[in-house]
Amino acid sequence: MVSLDSGSLPLHVLVNDGPNPIRYYTTIHRIRQGSPSIKAWATTNAQFITHLRFGLCTSTSTTQITNTVQIPKGNTGYFGFSHSNGTPYIPQGQYRLLGRAVGTVIVNGEGAYGYREISWKGDLKYTAY
């Protein structure tokens, strides 16, 4: 198993009535052909967060987003391009991680208007396996 540590950056998210701003991580991951896939998981106690959505983009392309995964909080998601025997597959190359939180703000039983900042410390880890 190859660990790809995304760093210990806490995720402070702004929760609104739609997706949060997409967030880009600085690091570039070079992944060898044969690294079968990447597993991502995230947990949070933030009640407003319903999903975390992560993606990989190729770092040499200015536009291509290669794969995304949406993870219900506390659960696990998998990246991958193609599936062979049920296993996601990522070709050799270099990638960046990107992510965003998806949530809904409920104030006094009603949907709120605008952004609301919460301090959210979730674990974001991903591992090639």
Add this chain to the structure above:
Amino acid sequence: MSGLTHGCILSERHNPVVGTNLQSVAAVEREYLDATANFPFFLPPGFTFAPRAPLEDHEPNAIYEPRYGVSLALSQWTTAVEQAILTAGESARTEYARDMARQYLEATRTRFFSEIVLDRDDITGDFLRAVIERGDFSELRDWLSASA
């Protein structure tokens, strides 16, 4: 409409970086220009950095980890120097290619590089050592074609 009572919240809508250590598009662009002006490694012949940060995303509210602008500069450089090594190798300038490969390998050992490029399988070291030690460009060629 509760716009007046949510005035403070509305102002945050226009500045989603408030309260985080992430940074805005404008900050990344400034960081990029500074990185390209003070880049610590050799530049391959004919290479110049893009005049503006080549951001992947065009959402105005996108936010970035610190040093993202540096990472964009480094990413351009790695692609350029890898291509320059391969071009030199394919035009029978093997010693010149080896010299660039040695400098590149040296750069990968710096904190500046290794904090941004995470290469746990040492793919970069493998294709550079193949060039330096054996004059073999096939691994580098494969890498460039895979990550194009």
